[in-house]
Amino acid sequence: MTDPRYRQGEIRAPRGTQLNTKSWLTEAPLRMLMNNLDPDVAENPEALVVYGGIGRAARNWECYDQIVATLKNLEDDETLLVQSGKPVGVFKTHSNAPRVLIANSNLVPHWANWEHFNELDAKGLAMYGQMTAGSWIYIGSQGIVQGTYETFVEAGRQHYGGDLTGRWILTAGLGGMGGAQPLAATLAGACSLNIECQQSRIDFRLRTRYVDEQATDLDDALARIKRYTAEGKAISIALCGNAADILPELVKRGVRPDMVTDQTSAHDPLNGYLPQGMSWEEYKDAAQKDPAGTTKAAKQTMAVHVAAMLEFQKMGVPTFDYGNNIRQMALEEGVENAFDFPGFVPAYIRPLFCRGIGPFRWAALSGDPEDIYKTDAKVKELIPDDEHLHHWLDMARERIQFQGLPARICWVGLGQRAKLGLAFNEMVRSGELSAPVVIGRDHLDSGSVASPNRETEGMQDGSDAVSDWPLLNALLNTASGATWVSLHHGGGVGMGFSQHSGVVIVCDGTDAAAERIARVLHNDPATGVMRHADAGYDIAIDCAKEQGLHLPMITTPNK
Amino acid sequence: MTDPRYRQGEIRAPRGTQLNTKSWLTEAPLRMLMNNLDPDVAENPEALVVYGGIGRAARNWECYDQIVATLKNLEDDETLLVQSGKPVGVFKTHSNAPRVLIANSNLVPHWANWEHFNELDAKGLAMYGQMTAGSWIYIGSQGIVQGTYETFVEAGRQHYGGDLTGRWILTAGLGGMGGAQPLAATLAGACSLNIECQQSRIDFRLRTRYVDEQATDLDDALARIKRYTAEGKAISIALCGNAADILPELVKRGVRPDMVTDQTSAHDPLNGYLPQGMSWEEYKDAAQKDPAGTTKAAKQTMAVHVAAMLEFQKMGVPTFDYGNNIRQMALEEGVENAFDFPGFVPAYIRPLFCRGIGPFRWAALSGDPEDIYKTDAKVKELIPDDEHLHHWLDMARERIQFQGLPARICWVGLGQRAKLGLAFNEMVRSGELSAPVVIGRDHLDSGSVASPNRETEGMQDGSDAVSDWPLLNALLNTASGATWVSLHHGGGVGMGFSQHSGVVIVCDGTDAAAERIARVLHNDPATGVMRHADAGYDIAIDCAKEQGLHLPMITTPNK
């Protein structure tokens, strides 16, 4: 039997202005789905894997083909439903409705665990959508660079007076998201030591200039770190090995990094985290043959890994979880104080979320990098006095290689997003841009996720686990006229631990698009401000008032 | 401190054609919210409890007041968001978008249990929405009568050659939903013995003619049953007591009912199921003082109750779970074979779901019973050759007292629903009806729920726990222009065990409404046919083909 999830061959999104579908509203999801599987974008495109463990773009190749075929014929008053990567229905809606509605990996809570998911997955009844994999707005490691950069910069502000020169960050995982860490550290001015157990992943990051050099062994790595930090050079170093071997060794040697975190795929013990004493190939094999035993071995290794992180924290090194649920896994293996070090959101990111700021992004459907450079300039023009943002854009242009369709990410918030979206739409209308752009965001955003071990950890009112919010976000984006909307479960932190939603909207230069953009790019971040205001955060309440939001129990603007 | 959830006073929906809001699209949710709390409708309106344990219409009275105030000012291009019974935001959308979007009781799976819910609830951060309580389309016990009737009739067909004369049904629970059982049994031609531990609930059912008589004790009850079954009279008898005391006693005495089921609120051990050896008041008190101990006591009593049900099954009596999750609770208390008797959906209802048939309902916003009688006649006219349906309508008119706004329920499916909705809209336009009607349904419907111990128990492909389906249903109804849409967790079977969605649409007699009705009342049941076709049910696949659905992996109609 051939594996319905494996197919050789290369997929790349069409470029240019020639439509393959009936309009740009359907061309956009078509190109972005294909772009998610571009070999320059996806981690393992032939297995449909985009990033984040087994985060996929479609259930299997037959489903992929059928999604493509259906999009090619979809009318502008029809909506395609995608259920865990399978195209299940086409329904008549209307022109202001989304063209695609997606639900991936959702399970009734009592059954919402990897064990049940893997059972369904084996039967062909499930797909892990991660966040932007199954919702077709992954843009390669760039998507995460700015988030990681913002986190490192904020940590630098809190712990090192805003200057990371001569400092170094210890982390692991150079996958789709984790691969952004070395570059983000460099952009933030720090050296970094990045442990990764697969040489192929290191090669990918070296090739795309996300990491600068590879050390031959631990001694070599430490020597390089010593030299570069002394010279004040922000250079990133990869080291091939298992983090759970290397971290304890560093503790033993008394080495003291300036910051410690981790982005292995700990959220998925069966597919994403290498147990000690194995090669990656042996792990893949063991996962097939003995899923329960392999899961256990991976989680036990995570316990070792987290124990070492806790040691660093005890030394006074700023240590944080980077959103892969490794603390939970270690806790389940008996590391009772696993949650002693904080997650990155409460530690560094929440104040941004309170203003609706998060990983906003856009991609040029033309395929032309010039389109992105022009939007970069437009952002600077419209947000003239944000130095940090200008600095980011300059660095991004200089250092970040496009993967697949040219794209940009910018952490901007309520007010700014709609302004930029409308301006981009104008640029499409006027012909300044050579083709439409799509605007989207990560599911890790201000108003779109409930994830008590990550985005909603330690909410001030204790509402961490309330997931009404992402559901309302998805419903409202649908009601506002987004081009596609998605609702996922288990992204980032794995089955059982999160619910979240995604949104993408097309700027095709029409008036109708402008109206939809104004609504969606206001309402979407506004739900984030609302959620944080409801939890009692002053920054969010102030922002709601400034921006004239109508939150009945909190603030009613004068009409 | 006063309890923010308790307020004396009576709420009834306004009647007539005078608007209290800016249009019928907002008047409708206003009236239906109030109608849910009408003392003739709700089980405990002063505590905001509508039915089903602690199923509420609003988080607390302050939230209720604010929802009302907000609806009064809401524009026809605005959307109100309600989060677990609290009005949290008003956003600009468009005229074809829903006016209200609701998410109730949703929790991230790992935390989706009663313990965490009750903690949040105590802090004022949660509300249990049940199915139609928090989504404002509960219409009193009538809402469930037909479902219960259809179930008893189908059971009669399967086990007794279609004739229940001289037969009797043993059950318990005369609450908001369970109270429909005696009447449904009578309509189906059977006697019934209905055990209920609260005298006040029996009084309510006697007053509204849902139950015929009350027995003084068990001997009296059995004597009456004996007499009426011998005479072939379908009379319902209430008996005050604890089901877990009475069922084992019946087993001991060797009494043999013809059917056994149960509709106590077993889904909520802390608030809805009386432990043995206590009065209801003692139970309420104990729940406050010792939640964990009381929960345990209730679940242990359920184990006794289920053990007795299993005994009846062993005697060959058709025995089924009626959707309150009592088997799961008993299982958790050590009754290993609790799931030996089936749930009512796989046993009797699924073939209907495969054709998109489910508890469709409508209410006359005028308050005028004549409006409902006219729609009854219209249903007969448009569906002329369904004898069973005509019989149901006749009996309903004769035997079912309206509670609150006059309303009707009718199990109809794909094709019929849109036809009826468009006809009702025409009747509003022409003035035949004195005011608009709203059309909705239970969350227990063909395409709107994932609930592995109830609606999706034993799906043929094993996809019981996949909850992408209700999420897609809610997104599609939003995209189709329903008037309000809701997404709930834990209805029927309690926290952790279900996810489901609701939809209501207004027929205000306009062309715009007609377009929305055509879409919503087609798409909504069509998702049910789609879900069952995807699971491989032939009835559903045939129905999809007949009705020209476009299900890309299954059937593509000729365009």
Ligand SMILES: NC(=O)c1ccc[n+]([C@@H]2O[C@H](COP(=O)([O-])OP(=O)(O)OC[C@H]3O[C@@H](n4cnc5c(N)ncnc54)[C@H](O)[C@@H]3O)[C@@H](O)[C@H]2O)c1
């Ligand atoms: N913080 C964020 O904003 C954010 C965003 C998205 C994802 N995440 C989470 O970060 C994690 C990484 O995401 P990704 O897309 O890079 O995943 P990925 O699966 O593409 O990459 C994970 C990498 O970790 C490596 N690895 C696994 N076990 C290892 C070990 N013991 N030692 C060293 N290396 C090991 C793997 O070889 C792989 O290259 C995931 O858990 C993801 O959910 C975080």
Ligand SMILES: NC(=O)c1ccc[n+]([C@@H]2O[C@H](COP(=O)([O-])OP(=O)(O)OC[C@H]3O[C@@H](n4cnc5c(N)ncnc54)[C@H](O)[C@@H]3O)[C@@H](O)[C@H]2O)c1
């Ligand atoms: N089958 C369906 O279609 C369907 C639909 C909706 C709800 N339900 C489920 O049915 C159950 C009942 O719903 P409801 O709205 O009537 O709830 P409710 O809370 O209004 O009524 C439950 C009744 O059971 C009685 N009761 C509790 N413990 C008892 C005991 N040990 N012995 C005798 N009586 C006892 C209570 O006094 C109460 O009157 C719930 O679990 C609900 O989720 C089923």
